[in-house]
Amino acid sequence: MPLLEVGEKAPSFSMTNHDGANVSSGDFAGKYVLLWWYPRADTPG
Amino acid sequence: MSFDSPDANKAFRDKFDFPYDLLSDTEKSASVAYGAAAGMDAEKPTRVSVLIGPDGTIAKAYASVKPAEHPDQVLADLKSL
Numbered sequence: 769m770p771l772l773e774v775g776e777k778a779p780s781f782s783m784t785n786h787d788g789a790n791v792s793s794g795d796f797a798g799k800y801v802l803l804w805w806y807p808r809a810d811t812p813g
Numbered sequence: 814m815s816f817d818s819p820d821a822n823k824a825f826r827d828k829f830d831f832p833y834d835l836l837s838d839t840e841k842s843a844s845v846a847y848g849a850a851a852g853m854d855a856e857k858p859t860r861v862s863v864l865i866g867p868d869g870t871i872a873k874a875y876a877s878v879k880p881a882e883h884p885d886q887v888l889a890d891l892k893s894l
Binding site for chain 2: 775778779784802
């Protein structure tokens with residue numbers, strides 16, 4: 769599946785962070801948020 | 814965000830003292846929905862990013878990310894949005 773494009777609706781998400789806390793898209797309503805993927809923890813970037 | 818466990822992400826975050834959340838998409842659903850993984854059978858996500866705007870739409874999509882340069886790139890784009 770190709771990366772979403774500018775103007776498309778961002779899908780809602782709900783995930784667990786590094787401390788075991790839930791983080792969801794609703795936490796960022798009205799704000800900019802960057803989602804940045806990396807292949808595996810402790811790889812550059 | 815990656816497919817790693819919260820524990821693996823915590824170790825990664827502690828090692829480099831990242832000031833932001835590292836998220837575990839162990840179900841791969843968000844990564845696939847955003848196009849950051851080829852499919853549910855992908856072993857790992859690709860190195861991409863998306864900037865979501867205040868209106869909940871994609872403001873910027875970065876299909877090619879150079880980790881060392883990416884923060885400055887995104888900050889510059891934020892100033893121009």
